[in-house]
Amino acid sequence: MIQIRNLSKSFGDKQILSNINLDIHLGETLCIIGKSGCGKSVLLKHIVGLLQPDSGYVSMDDSKISALDQKQLFNVRKCIGYVFQGAALFDSYNVFENTVLKLLESGEKDYTKLANDAKFVLSAVGLLPEDINSSEFEKEWTILANKKPSELSGGMKKRVGVARALIGSPDYIFYDEPTTGLDPVTSQQIDDLIANLANQLKVTSIIITHDMFSVYNIADKVAMLHDGNLHFYGSIPEIKNSNDDVVREFIERYQ
Template identity: 60%
Template sequence: MITIHNLRKAFGQKQVLNGINLSIKDGETFCVIGKSGCGKSVLLKHVVGLLEGDEGYVEVDGKNVLNFTKDELFALRRRVGYVFQGAALFDSLTVFENVVISQWEHGERDMNSLMKEAQRVLSAVGLLPTSSAEGFTKEWMILRDKKPSDLSGGMRKRVGVARALVGSPDYVFYDEPTTGLDPVTSEQIDQLIAELAQNFKMTSVVITHDMFSVFKIADRVALLDKGVVCFEGDVQQLRESKDTVVVEFLERYV
């Protein structure tokens, strides 16, 4: 469980987060919505300790992230898979290298285990057939050496998701996973997010301004506006809300 208490963050004169309170329950798919530039990505970065708030704090499973030791912070980052905004793949690296880059950077050099893990996560995101047999499939041999430029936008996005699944995290954070994709591909990615949440019992936090995604995948939703959470509730409550900020947001984005 992730709880955010009165989190404030300014960059220079600009107050981006102005007292955020939120809780994300284990196993749910939680969507964070709000206008471009309202602080959604900044909020997520505080949860994994990539940014430190000016005030307030984040608790993961009842422990304040600010009090984490270096090792605990490192362990937390391993429990969280992060699908960055944009596909964010390295163009000069292969699919295999892109997927295992963080394990590689942490010193993992066991090629067999890296390849096994890469094949597992690429199967989980539907880029490879699921194989019950030991060893590597011929589809894997072909896919692993491809470069991002050989792949469609939807496939690149799936590789980005596969990278986040390495090491079986408890949480996956998706930052604008469908932005820039066509409607059909967007729907496939939404479907994938929902399937992964169910199959792996993960807690998913999805930043989006795509209301179609929200209505399809969210268990609960928070709407950020002017640095605070102006709505938190389920999809039904979101639809029925009379709050003017919610109503305006839905009119503009649905």
């Protein structure tokens, strides 16, 4: 479980987050919404320890993230998959290398294990076919594994980003705008993928999104940031029925 308590963060004299309190329960899918620049990515970066709070804290399974040293943080991050805003694949690495980056960083050198793990997650995100014989599969795998990000479509890059986050069976997976820039059909496929992973692998998921269709498709709970505050927190029926002006403006504009 993730607990965010009285979290505040400023950059210079600009207060980005003020006194945020939020719980994310195990197995839950939380969508974070809010206008561009309201601090969604900043909040997520606190959860993974990429940013330090000015005050307050984030705890994950009872570890206080900001109090961890590098080694402890490294261990906590093993339980987390992070799909960065804009996929953020390394252009000079091929799909295989991009996918197994986390394992390479933790010192894994066994090629067979790396390849098997990559095949598993790339199949899970639908980039490798599941119903073909093994020699056909190996052919498809070799072609995909050797592709560079520049040879992939936007939707495929996002899938590789999700596959990379899935490596090592994380308990938590965080997506920063996984469908931004995709057409509606591909967005729906990525939403379905996120929902399937949450259901099948029982991962606890946080998704930052502007896309209210995605929210309605996948969220158990919705949190809205506005003017540095947690302006709304609730279920999908609750947000749909909200009479709050800020909430209404947001959900009507993005529908």
